[in-house]
Amino acid sequence: MTVQTDRSSIPARDRILDAAEDLICTGGIAGFTLDAVALAAGLSKGGLLYHFSSKDSLISGLQHRMALRLEQTLRDAERQREPILEAFIRELRQDYETGGRRFAPLLLAREQQNPCYELQALMTCLVQRSGQGGKEATLLLLASLGMVLTSLARLPCIDPQQAAELFDEMLATRAKHP
Structure with missing residues (x-):
């Protein structure tokens, strides 16, 4: 039933x-x-x-909701004393494995007249608050976002097993160099 x-x-x-x-x-x-x-x-x-x-208003609403979800993920990670970049990568991985729905609004960013400043600020804050190794943190952030966007764009880059291994490697890399 x-x-x-x-x-x-x-x-x-x-x-x-x-x-x-x-x-x-x-x-x-x-x-x-x-x-x-x-x-x-x-x-x-x-x-x-x-x-x-308007359509632009709807896109802003989607991106605002996405930013709120991500802020909650980061607050939860901080409350649990989990490194926030790792929490974000895990969130991206979970979304990737379930079809990328939560990050789908990123595909519409170019359709907007004005960028979503909340989302921009959140991404900047994420790298800054993720500790030492700003370049590495930025690389890991962009790599994990790239995997989700590749999936959403239906680009058959990698199979699910390879994706899982890459996410594991990103998390392991970050754990070695916090």
């Missing part, structure tokens, strides 16, 4: 953002239209526009 959730119990704003993430992952940027997002969220286009006044 499968349990179905009542979509109407989920706030419309969250349904819109969830639908947008799903569409980006399944249809790419070409399938990411306001009409398609509204349909997938179970709303009229007017209902979508009530929450997000």
Whole structure:
């Protein structure tokens, strides 16, 4: 027996953002239209526009939610005294292994009129707060992000086993040189 959730119990704003993430992952940027997002969220286009006044506003909403999720990951890591770069790489790995949904908004960054400053600040802060070895930390951050973006772009670079080994190696490298 499968349990179905009542979509109407989920706030419309969250349904819109969830639908947008799903569409980006399944249809790419070409399938990411306001009409398609509204349909997938179970709303009229007017209902979508009530929450997000434009496509740019929706992209900003997606990236804002992504930044909030990442901030929470970093706060959790600090609370558990876990190195934050390792926590971030683990988050990227988990997302990579489940289809990259949480980081899908990164694909839309070039579609925005203005960059998501929260996300930029978070990435800068991540490298700065990850301790010594700024170049190495930056390299590991960019490598792990690159793997997720490669997956989202459907570039058949590596198989899942190779990806797992690369994530393991990134974490091991960071553990050797904190």
